[in-house]
Amino acid sequence: MRVHICAVGRLRSGPEKSLIDDYLTRFDRTGRALGLGPARVVEVEDKKNLGMSAEADLLRKALPKGALICTLDERGKLLSSPDFAGKMADWRDSGRQDLALIIGGADGIDSSLRAEADFSISFGKMVWPHMLVRVMLAEQIYRAATILSGSPYHRT
Template identity: 40%
Template sequence: MLLHIVARGKIGRSPEAELVVRYLKRISWPTKLTELSERAALPPAPPSSVTVLLDEKGKALSSMELAKTLEQWRDRGTREARFVIGAADGHSAEERAGADLLISFGPATWPHLLVRPMLAEQLFRATSILANHPYHREG
């Protein structure tokens, strides 16, 4: 299953961008990063995909819960999981309504430049959990 991060705005050359690349390289599953302009419409979802919006109103998943969710999607034949990071104003009501899942990194407000590496790390952690890799230490 492809893990696809879709982010509005450009990250450029920055320490945050380096972290994103570092974590995406560690993931054994196929990955992709797409940057959209701040006002660009979200491309239509490919067949057999799920769309996850990172949203302040979303559910805060533990790393284990994220891993179990990815496992369920993978096992049912999902070909792509798109994780969409919005622009400064977040997502439209239409995008929220069309999403399969809304997730949050808690009640704090995070800069978009930090959300990308945080998401990449959590995807690495979740896939490591599923591979029984010792990176994640539960409890």
Template identity: 50%
Template structure:
């Protein structure tokens, strides 16, 4: 199963980009052993529209460009469902085992995600009730994808 990331906002060179890249690289190397492939990282600039609704529509339109009818969309949103790492890994494993070919995890911009995307998404998850900058959300997602791979493979990286 191919796993891709979509993010509103671009990471500039620095420790955040280095850390996110480190976990994405670990995921890309460890994933094939458990049937997971890193697809791509799509970064878009934040919309410069004058109001939040238009910005969310502009950003959603960019996300829609990479989705097909077969793509499993997972949104990261502070109002989403909180789950643990083992449940996250189990979901990914279930999607893979049920023949899902593509999954896209989407991180919205400062205004959040267009409500219509919530209707299309298979899952809406959060990393807690706090609001995280997109740079940190990307690091958290990359690490959890790597952690899911280690859980699915029985590797001791994840300890309970």
């Protein structure tokens, strides 16, 4: 199952991008034997500043056809890392070819796109900078692969 992190905004070179690249490279190596990956980041940008609705339209265009859509949203479900790994395994085992994990812009994800999602995850009640959420999500994707592979990376 291919993994697509679809996010609003462009991430410039810097520590966040380095971390994301590192975690996704690790995920690709670990996930390959598990039927997970590759992972990629798809960025969209509302250059005209038309708002969340325009961002939602750009995100929709970036989604692979037939992808399972999972939003990252403060109203989403709180999952432990093992639960997230289990979700990824379930989605893979159900025959899904693509998983699209959506990160909205500074104002979040438009309600119409949230309504189209198959699932929604929350990283807690706190609001996180959307660029930092990319790093946290990339690490959790890698962690999920290590949990599924039985690696000691994840310690409980």
